[in-house]
Amino acid sequence: MSDSTADTELTNRLRAFDYPAWRARMEATGGCAHPVRLRGSSTITAGDGQLLAQRSGEVWAPCGNRRDTVCPACSDRYAADAFHIIRAGLAGQERGVPASITDRPRAFLTLTAPSFGSVHTRRLTARGRVIPCACGEHHREPDPRLGGAIDHDTYDYTGAVLWQAHAGKLWHRFTIALRRALAARLGVSGRRFGRVARLSYAKVAEYQRRGLVHFHAAVRLDGPDGPADPPPTGITAEALRDAIHEAAQATALDAIRPDGTTLTLRWGAQLDLREITPSVHDAVTDEHGEITDTRLAGYIAKYATKGTGKTDGHPDRPIRSLAHLEDMALAEHHRRLIETAWHLGGLTEYAKLNLRKWAHMLGFRGHFLTKSRAYSTTFRVIRGERRAWRLAEQLAELGHPADDPVIVVNDWTLVGIGHHTDTDRELALAHAERVRTDRRNR
Known part of the structure; x- marks a missing residue:
């Protein structure tokens, strides 16, 4: 026009x-x-x-x-609601969450996906110089190849899609392992952990450039009755971090490849873990690199409205056939992830995964924002308050x-x-x- x-x-x-x-x-x-x-x-x-x-x-x-590429107005509203849900569980003093939670053992962690093949990267030295990529080049920031496989023919696209499809279940197993690790430090069995303490968290999924998700999560230890109940003595912030490391290394899940071989799914080697400190100024991190709770809620909430990455023309809704991809300006790496998810979705052994429905999401089937029951308030409560106010x-x-x-x-x-x-x-x-x-x- x-x-x-x-x-x-x-x-x-x-x-x-x-x-x-x-x-x-x-x-x-x-x-x-x-x-x-x-x-x-x-x-x-x-x-x-x-x-x-x-x-x-x-x-x-x-x-x-919720996605800003589909509807900026509704995405903005969703992000605002997510901010209040997450902030209430970080700083307290609102929505029934006491301010005393800032004294609890807390941590902010990032769990990543493992490697399924070499991809184009752009990393900097401490002096700001670009480190050569595995392909031998020094990539500039706008390079569309960043995040894509160096060799598409040897990259394990099947393993990547299966990891995406099971990422939510892998997180579930991680929380079970973390409760067991904390129970051991409290000197109780895993079954008795819920009687002496409660693990509260809010997590959000974010796509990396390579098309795989990683999880950001704010984790807090409460008493058995939730945020109003103080946690048991014996678990410090340092003990919580040690338990997180132990649980991340112990978490594993077996999936079956199309050829019948077993693929053991784990977290990537990179685990970023920081203590959450009460805010004293308007910054995400303080001078020691620790995460402050004032803006951490906004930092987490914004990812809940994002799509699968920065690729132009990427499908924002489920596709009905691979022919829909012909007119899209997709990067070859993302295109192959979508095609792999679509082909796996047509196999009987993966019918329960419903991968064709989630092919546009590169195989990821989980919710982008989840939280434990007692972390803070809920979307339903916030939206009910909005309706009542109107x-x-x-x-x-x-x-x-x-x-x-x-x-x-x-x-x-x-x-x-x-x-x-x-x-x-x-x-x-x-x-x-x-x-x-x-x-x-x-």
Whole structure:
């Protein structure tokens, strides 16, 4: 579409008779790129039967997609909710989590994937000089080959995809091993660990340039009843770090290759582990390199909205056939990961993994943000508070006391998803960007 055509369509849209109604619905979603369009009615009735408000027609709801490449507005909202969930478990003083958790044994760890073959890398010396890659070149930062296999024909794509598909289960086994390691340090059996202590954590998955995920996690030791219960004596921050190292080395999971051989899945050799300290200034790390809790929540939460990497044209949604990849500007390395996941998904022995559904995610099937039950609050609680606040605001406009019970009856039917035209979508994206910019400038 030429610039003149786009300008003409934009002018016509702004002058359209339905533009005010469209804009009101669009702004109600925060500029959602793929709004859920509903048609029907909603009524609010007081406890004595008095009709307080009635609305009918078409309304829009945000799509709720967490990925910033799909919907920046909903991704922004998701990241904000994730921030509050993670921060509550790091700093306390909110959402039922006491401030005393900052005195607990805590650690911030990063678990990586093992190597499945040499890839192009760009590392720097202490003086900032580029270290030669295994291919012999000195790569510049924008080099599209970074993260890709040096030799695509010898790279173990099958092993990489199987590792991705089992990464969530590998994390689960790691937490079991960590509880056992902590139980041994407390002098109790693994089964009795839950009676004397509780392992609380929040983790997020992030894709590396090579297309494999690694996990960032904030880990905390509580008493058996959760954050309000002090942990048992005998476990220091140093003991927690030692237990994490022990558990990471002990964690293993066997998978079967298509040829029937066994592939033992483990964590990579690189394990970054740091103590979390209470914040004294607005920085992620202090002068000793330790992680401070004020901005660590934002550091973790932002990864929950990311996709599979920086590759242009990468699929953001499940693909239905490999033909969908033909028009995408994919790096050869990522293309082969997707193709491998797709081919493995067609084999009977991998039916339970449902790899074709997750081929666009390079085989990774897990949630990007997970937490233990007692770490802090939940998305459901936060979203419920948001709905309650909006209802209270609406009742205040109607002059009805917010603490008096009301009956809300919704009767909506789905009529479509997304904007009708590209112009409408671009206007919504522009609105979402203005909202984000205004918030940052406050």
